[in-house]
Amino acid sequence: MNFDYNQEALKNLKIEDTSLLDRLVDYRSAREAHLKKDHSQRDKRMSLHEAVAEYVQDGDIWCDSSFSYVRSAIQGWWEIIRQGKKNLQAIGSPNTNQTYGVMYGTVSHTHASYTGAEMRGIDKMFSRNLKEGKVKIISDWSHGLMAQGFKAAQLGMPGCFSKQGLGSDIINHNPYLKVMQNPMSKDSDPCVFVPAIFPDVVIIHVNAADMYGNARFYGPAVNDIATAAASRKVIITCEEIVSNYDIRYHAKGAQIPFNNIDAVVELPFGAAPGYMPNEYYWMRYFWEKFFSWANESEERCKEFFDEFIMGTKNVNELIEKVGGLDWVTKSRRRAKAAEGNNETDGVSFVYKIWENGMDVKDID
Amino acid sequence: MNFDYNQEALKNLKIEDTSLLDRLVDYRSAREAHLKKDHSQRDKRMSLHEAVAEYVQDGDIWCDSSFSYVRSAIQGWWEIIRQGKKNLQAIGSPNTNQTYGVMYGTVSHTHASYTGAEMRGIDKMFSRNLKEGKVKIISDWSHGLMAQGFKAAQLGMPGCFSKQGLGSDIINHNPYLKVMQNPMSKDSDPCVFVPAIFPDVVIIHVNAADMYGNARFYGPAVNDIATAAASRKVIITCEEIVSNYDIRYHAKGAQIPFNNIDAVVELPFGAAPGYMPNEYYWMRYFWEKFFSWANESEERCKEFFDEFIMGTKNVNELIEKVGGLDWVTKSRRRAKAAEGNNETDGVSFVYKIWENGMDVKDID
Amino acid sequence: MSNDKPMNPLEMIAYVLSRQIEDNEVIYIGTGLPMVAAILAKKTHAPHITFVYESGGQDPEQLEMPWSVGGPMTWRKSPIIMEMSYSFGQAAAGMVDKGFLGFAQIDMYGNANTHMIGSEFTNPKVRLTGSGGNNDVSSLVDKLIYVGLQDQNKFAKKVDFITSPGWLEGGESRKNAGLLNNGPVAVITSAGVYDFEPETHRMRIKTLHPGVSPELAQLASGFELVRPAGAIPVTETPSKEILQILRNEVDPSGLFISLPS
């Protein structure tokens, strides 16, 4: 297919070669990719290393999952970085984990919706990298517009209209969006056309999956049900692989069906250092130090990630760094208390800001 | 708003006054209706009689819920008929329960997607009424196109594009649909524009709801989550009103949020004579006799419904007709066995076709 | 039901239909004969297929024939039950390989009608069910297979309403209309198995059931059937073993595969 992009946005984003934009909206190629797969219920278990090696290629549109620090497939993402994958387009709502991928050359382009640390402020590392041209924004979105694009893909809509984005500069900085008249209205009724969007690969971390890929999780889905349906390749990492009977007989059932899935990786703590619903609290030591050092300077930033990502082979080594089994038990209790499943009395959620010299005990 | 309808469809449907089409796609008026509501969490419990009297007006676009014989709010619908509401536009995917409403003047217009009895064949009663002009089709749909229209409404999309309907005569018989070029493509890429659709009123029957309207159900949602969000007025009928704690602490949670809901009616057996997941089997005697008599003649049809709908004041009287407590216990066991929650051994699902003179015992 | 009875036409259709299903496929199923065929396929040559239903159920634990595509037998302990929009969406996204549809009328290009008989939409001779999910299935699944009884009225020169687009007017017309998928690949009837000639996309005899000549098949058609070059093979009939499975395991009450007495 040949695509008709928003010309003003191309100009504002200084994009000359539009071919790098095509795959995100090429719904026919996504359909073809899905049709070509083996659709049978079969054993899809493999190691994280195998799954990333096989299903993530240089230049892919990689989609982050869930919500930055909550149930995001961070360990899958770290494995992508460790394997030295290059020049990915990063996408996600939010798209916050991309930022340290830029430093390693893993990410070269981004479909931006939000990169930052919420109440901890902006991401100076991302700002630096953007100014230095290490990463280029090739489309700018709001969470809601991107969510509609993902949902359109899931629901067999090549595109949809939205009342979001109107009057903003987002629509002048996104080659995929166009202001159009609502075809249903005789009166003037401008809408934003949003195409369905199709990442190449998404890794989704869940609480439980069976070996075919039927996947169950707790907490917010955010866009994961939609991106699993839309993405050309989908890797599930999960806290545990359960029996197909468990999926069938559990009241919650699966939220993502097996036919979306290419690989199933059993990976306890796969969302660490982030939060995993019903399983473990986020590693506050990690995040507070990260925000502080990454904001401070490029060197500090490199030092931090060389220790935590490059200096670990797998998530168990990460957990040892922040307290090992001690962390595991405390973190589990804290997560369950936060959610109202364990007794909260005696469990502390007190927030501490990073200061130099602090260690895990100070910010557990 | 002034709307721009598919002119060929208007001609084929012989619609001259298009004003009766407007409300279904008037997303601004649906938004206004939602904004005007009291949004607080408050006690919305009332009787079925009160809810229907207050929230269903003559001429409303009434939406059927769930799937014809499965978890549809049939007792809510019967109350609409009993209260003598007139000239409703009927909509739903499927829209099968409308058919006996036409006989009582409750339904005068229909947005058609499917009316029939699945493997039992077509609905001759509906065909007769259509020929006699007692009901007029004012838009013709497929299940999928209608589902996209509902979903667009739920997701804040004034409309969406679809690859369904193309090349068919449906798009020539639906004033809301238009063939349009995909705005994202330079190559020819015809799509069907589907507007978001907004019923006036839907009654949804669920397993459990709290007094605010947070609602939980089992089995297929079909379009109910979307129509609850889209409809201007929403009545929940439920097998039981549970505490807000039960909704919060139950693994499944609610699928429909309280802020969609206007009235909560505790109505055990509210889906009867249809099937209710985890609660009771459909009343096979009722349905087999219905299909047979309704197909036979207008007189038989009237006789049937005068007994079952007009001849009952409430669902308990219906249940007495098919066996009372005996039916309740048997039906509960059969539903639970069908779903794999009760032992199936010894439970019969054998299908019998209606013959004159049969009674409940022959087809229980 | 006795296993010695000779095969009846409905059993033949169920068997032939089951052979259209390949292993590993995800397939859209309605009630009736397609359901019988799919269960037979799963119990014989295609154990790894997955059933999906428009109303949302997927891959239910098999127990009894469903009496409705929304009924509990379509979602009994399903790993997932989808909303209807999502169910069709997965077909659009390329996750569903095959769909099976009946018809009241079908024309030489595989355009099918389940809407109405008659020339006037607002005053039909008979109003049929309408689309339901038929249009969506025919527009979205990779490959579409029709099944039904064959006579001159059902194999119509022109259908009174296109509910499900086939190859439209043949040639490139389907593609030009913007349809995503392959379109109909087979029609299974009481007389034979038909496919579509690759260029013109006209319906073509592939095999005929035992005892059916090309002339007889043509007599039972309102349009000219394309005959392939060479001899027309006889449709393979089910073995005794398969008939036993069909009668004893798939539809033991004979609801779908017994002829009305």
Place this chain on the structure above:
Amino acid sequence: MSNDKPMNPLEMIAYVLSRQIEDNEVIYIGTGLPMVAAILAKKTHAPHITFVYESGGQDPEQLEMPWSVGGPMTWRKSPIIMEMSYSFGQAAAGMVDKGFLGFAQIDMYGNANTHMIGSEFTNPKVRLTGSGGNNDVSSLVDKLIYVGLQDQNKFAKKVDFITSPGWLEGGESRKNAGLLNNGPVAVITSAGVYDFEPETHRMRIKTLHPGVSPELAQLASGFELVRPAGAIPVTETPSKEILQILRNEVDPSGLFISLPS
């Protein structure tokens, strides 16, 4: 924290913001001060409000301040957790009354920027977070309220990027752009409370905090503030009781309402 301490500016903002919330409303909440204000409102004059979060949580059981809008405190035993598209969809459908947003820059028409500082998108002085849900909240909720510190740079003559559309160029321009909702109704800052003049939709002083003169407010603005006719009221300050609730029950660790020492 001692309850005898005098009120600090953050506490004042939290209180004033809380007064913008009316009982029975459904409101979009982010982390930080809007959260503090909303919890204070719920504990005082608006017990029947419902919190919704872009990431999907709704009406969580209150325990602690969330550290992320996706975190467990936003969906602790929520009756329902929505997908993100659905969460915004309910705002489009008219189910959400109010939203609260911060800003890095805001202009006289309430157009707000959280994207970037600088004149060149591809090479900004500073890249900020981007929209996140800000554009969606500002486009969809019935009424929008901004909150932030005020100075000449933040109250900008022209914002470097419109992330969240306010009244655009004033007059009918917002409506003409096709936006559904009311647009911004108030801006709460360290200096005062602003609304928008009904015709021109220019930002107008409504009340000023104790000790802030109109001249001082104007000095802390890069554009001309509209002054209402007559005397400008002093913003109501929290009572001792409310300060106690704020300090002891809403943010006992003082994370959001303590000034950095």
